[in-house]
Amino acid sequence: MRSFAASESRPHDAGSLDEAEVLVIGGTSGFGYEVAKQTLARGAHVTIVGRSQTRLESALAGLRSPGAASDRTISGRALDATAPGALRTLFADLDNVDHVISTLGGAMGGGFMDNSDAAILGAVNGKFEAGLSVAKAAAGHMREGGSITLTAGSGGHPYDASGAVVGNTAVELLVQGLAVEMAPKIRVNAIAPFWTPTGLWRDLPADELKRQTEAVASSVPLKRVARVEEVAAAYLFAMECGYFTGQTLHIDGGVSALG
Numbered sequence: 001m002r003s004f005a006a007s008e009s010r011p012h013d014a015g016s017l018d019e020a021e022v023l024v025i026g027g028t029s030g031f032g033y034e035v036a037k038q039t040l041a042r043g044a045h046v047t048i049v050g051r052s053q054t055r056l057e058s059a060l061a062g063l064r065s066p067g068a069a070s071d072r073t074i075s076g077r078a079l080d081a082t083a084p085g086a087l088r089t090l091f092a093d094l095d096n097v098d099h100v101i102s103t104l105g106g107a108m109g110g111g112f113m114d115n116s117d118a119a120i121l122g123a124v125n126g127k128f129e130a131g132l133s134v135a136k137a138a139a140g141h142m143r144e145g146g147s148i149t150l151t152a153g154s155g156g157h158p159y160d161a162s163g164a165v166v167g168n169t170a171v172e173l174l175v176q177g178l179a180v181e182m183a184p185k186i187r188v189n190a191i192a193p194f195w196t197p198t199g200l201w202r203d204l205p206a207d208e209l210k211r212q213t214e215a216v217a218s219s220v221p222l223k224r225v226a227r228v229e230e231v232a233a234a235y236l237f238a239m240e241c242g243y244f245t246g247q248t249l250h251i252d253g254g255v256s257a258l259g
């Protein structure tokens with residue numbers, strides 16, 4: 001993995017991704033991979049992180065392919081960001097990061113009574129503790145004017161997506177607190193996607209994935225699921241808009257508006 005060059009002065013406009021140093025934790029698949037791709041296309045230097053070495057290598061190969069990012073820097077690191085000390089070790093090698101993206105978190109269905117405490121708390125902590133750890137580990141290694149963007153989620157109810165809903169709500173509150181505490185140096189936001197076909201669902205059989213995609217599409221006001229590119233664009237907005245902090249952007253086809 002490359003270390004971002006030590007420099008006191010910002011080499012680029014704070015509102016631009018050109019020459020920005022961007023770290024995407026969860027950048028080897030799904031939303032994070034697409035964020036890395038779009039960010040590279042804007043001229044940033046990008047480091048991606050994921051647990052699987054195989055997925056990392058495949059992502060790096062995709063991002064380096066001709067026409068994608070041939071003249072830009074892309075590097076990566078395979079590690080479990082939730083392992084004790086892993087994020088601090090990661091950031092120890094990085095200084096002057098402009099933007100940190102985290103897609104850490106999972107999915108969970110069912111209510112509070114029909115899931116084990118461990119499953120519920122695992123879903124909550126997979127979001128809240130992970131996001132908190134990212135912010136604390138990143139704080140001393142970021143350049144003024146930078147941003148942290150975490151991943152929450154839209155849709156679901158406490159009775160049918162218990163731990164996920166608590167975790168996503170916790171992330172929304174977390175970014176509000178962090179935004180005030182880290183201002184004016186760093187902006188902190190979250191993106192809240194709704195159900196989208198990504199690597200999160202790679203273990204579903206193809207017919208079940210198709211069934212779920214159709215069922216989700218019919219429940220959304222826009223009557224389709226999101227494209228990964230549409231969700232990734234929201235992360236880029238959060239990085240680029242210098243007056244945007246403490247917010248959660250719901251990229252959900254109108255699901256939140258259903259109440």
Ligand SMILES: NC(=O)c1ccc[n+]([C@@H]2O[C@H](COP(=O)([O-])OP(=O)(O)OC[C@H]3O[C@@H](n4cnc5c(N)ncnc54)[C@H](OP(=O)(O)O)[C@@H]3O)[C@@H](O)[C@H]2O)c1
Nearest residue numbers: 026028029030031050051052081105153195196198199200
């Ligand atoms: N897709 C949806 O339907 C949906 C809906 C609402 C919210 N979300 C949220 O979106 C996020 C998932 O993103 P996605 O849908 O794009 O899923 P994805 O395609 O599975 O991507 C997840 C990325 O995170 C990496 N990752 C996971 N756990 C990690 C860990 N402990 N340490 C380091 N890297 C890790 C994965 O690589 P490895 O697997 O190799 O580690 C991969 O690069 C979650 O926060 C989820 O709650 C997704």
